[in-house]
Amino acid sequence: MGSTRLLTIGTALVATLAGSAPAAAAPPPPPKTEINTGMQFAAGPDETTPGGNVVLSGWAGIEGRTTGNAGRVEFHFRKKGSDEQVYVGATDAGSSGKFRFTTKATVSGEYNAHYRHRKMAITADGTDSLNVYVDRPVDRFLYSWRADALSCLPACVAQGPDQFVTAGPIKVELTRECLRPGSGGRIGFTADPANTYTAGAPGWRDFPDGEGPTRFELNPGLTRGHFHLEWTSGPAADDKELTSCNLAFSATQQHIERQYV
Incomplete structure (x- = not known):
């Protein structure tokens, strides 16, 4: 009888203590990962003649990722001294984010590349300039002399x-x-x-x-x-x-x- 009583009291004490302990709090949700996009863009060569090939190339996508960057890149051109953007063409960026597009030079100005991810609502932009020149033969003055009544x-x-x-x-x-x-x-x-x-x-x-x-x-x-x-x-x-x-x-x-x- 004595041992049984002690066991009952011990069981009740454990139950009382367990009921007074606060419930454990749920872990907070993990912080949202911020997505940073970027672009590396170049129009090459730096200068050329009218009609010369211009290669628009680079990388676009999520910073730190070498895959999962597939998207569409559109190109526009703004003539030097003008505010008007003219559509040039478009190409696809692969999963790596790399892209390449070839066009013809006309006049000096600035190319703009606009990237849009294929599955996510993220974009990136880049610009680069190009100089277009022509070489023309001209007569350069060297020397002249004149005298009368000699x-x-x-x-x-x-x-x-x-x-x-x-x-x-x-x-x-x-x-x-x-x-x-x-x-x-x-x-x-x-x-x-x-x-x-x-x-x-x-x-x-x-x-x-x-x-x-x-x-x-x-x-x-x-x-x-x-x-x-x-x-x-x-x-x-x-x-x-x-x-x-x-x-x-x-x-x-x-x-x-x-x-x-």
């Missing part, structure tokens, strides 16, 4: 400063008006301080008795030198006759000028 006896001499040119041909326009027949000379581009003339040298043109074209080319093959003109008037029959000459020449050289469009 006697040119024994000779008229004109020399320009040292200057840099390209190795291509130099275009020269020469005008000469002399009162006396037999007036003539030469003009050249040379690096020789003594201005030594050699018959037939490509950097010189000789005008015996004033004959020869008024427009011609010099081909000195130099990148630095100076222009030199020598001119002698035909002799007068007596002291009463004038030997006046009006002389002028100008020189240009064609070079390629890059213009961005």
Whole structure:
């Protein structure tokens, strides 16, 4: 009887203590994982000519993921100085997020890529610029000289400063008006301080008795030198006759000028 009573009291005590203990709280729900999207986008090359291929490529998707990024990428183009966006085309980004699309260059401007995930309502955007140029040949002024009413006896001499040119041909326009027949000379581009003339040298043109074209080319093959003109008037029959000459020449050289469009 004694042991049975003690067992009953012990059982009641355990039941009382268990009933007074508070119920365990439910664990809080896990925090929502924030999804961050991104894009790496490039329009290449950095510059090209009209009609050249432009490759629009890159990666788009969920940051930190190398799979599960499949989606659609649309491309628009905005001409430099304009606010209007023109649709260019679209392509698919694979599961890795990589994409590539080729189009043709027209003018300088900015490409925009807009990515939309295939299954989730997430997007990403990227922009990159492109310069489009044309190379046009233009005549660059080099040097000019003019003098009127020169006697040119024994000779008229004109020399320009040292200057840099390209190795291509130099275009020269020469005008000469002399009162006396037999007036003539030469003009050249040379690096020789003594201005030594050699018959037939490509950097010189000789005008015996004033004959020869008024427009011609010099081909000195130099990148630095100076222009030199020598001119002698035909002799007068007596002291009463004038030997006046009006002389002028100008020189240009064609070079390629890059213009961005």
